[in-house]
Amino acid sequence: MNILLMLLPAIGWGLLPPIVARIGGKPANQIFGTAVGTLVVAVMMTFVYHPQLSPFTFLAAMLAGCFWVIGQVGQFISFQNIGVSTTMPTSTGFQLIGTSLVGVVIFGEWSTTMEKVLGAVGILVLILGIVLTSITDKPLIAQDQPNKKLPTIIMLLTTTLGYIVYMAIPRGLSDSGLAIFLPESIGILVAVMVYVFVTHQQRIFKQRSSWLNIAGGLVFSLGAISYIGSVQNNGVNSAFVVSQLAVVISTLLGMIWMHETKTHRELVFTVLGLLLIISGAIITTVF
Secondary structure (H helix, E strand, O other): OHHHHHHHHHHHHHHHHHHHHHHOOOHHHHHHHHHHHHHHHHHHHHHHHOOOOOHHHHHHHHHHHHHHHHHHHHHHHHHHHHOHHHHHHHHHHHHHHHHHHHHHHOOOOOOOHHHHHHHHHHHHHHHHHHHHHOOOOOOOOOOOOOOOHHHHHHHHHHHHHHHHHHHHHHHHOOOOHHHHHHHHHHHHHHHHHHHHHHOOOHHHHHOHHHHHOHHHHHHHHHHHHHHHHHHHHHOHHHHHHHHOOHHHHHHHHHHHOOOOOOOHHHHHHHHHHHHHHHHHHHHHHOO
16 A cells, blocks of 8 residues: 555656646646646545644745746646656756755755765756756757747746745645645645736636646646655655656656657657656655
């Protein structure tokens, strides 16, 4: 049972990118559907568990959810520009580097010299993995369109800061786990509504793809809830490292299910890059 619990976060989070990419729609459709699906699950879980939170924790968790939207919108835009199989390894690598640095600077992790050395090695391995997975032999878009790859990766790096804040805030709270899932999901929906109205995309509320993308919120919630259970049963390090298999699932499904073609050379570099990203996660987390 514990093995299944460890694998469920990777399955849930790994399925999110190909599912929303397969359903289609614009990033606004995808993020709205995902937000609604997440809130539905959070409300159901609240009725079952009746968690108690202080007002401060509730607001902090809402803020974390708002920052998650920044990271997720960046991913959804990247799916359209450079594909799932390129976006996910790059985004995951950025997240791992950022969360490791936050752990050192803010939470005082890697206190010994050996931990600092291994952490630095792990980050270098992650960077190399990102570089390898981003190597291409040809444009991923039509030749009559401007090359979007470099601007998209820069945008992905910038929006990944949202993910880093989203993951950092709960670490500073006394309450965590299922207790903060509802306020996080409320914050997600609030931030999505702000995004939709600021970008003048209110028409998405009437579009079919917006509501179909609720499926994305359901699989995201599966990953989030099972990750909480995995942390409680298997410890933070083991749960976190196994959850990073999500990048392998989403990348492979991007190529197989979404038919994102790669040359033999690109495929070799992608596989090597994925191995390095997983290795970097292990080095920076376990050792």
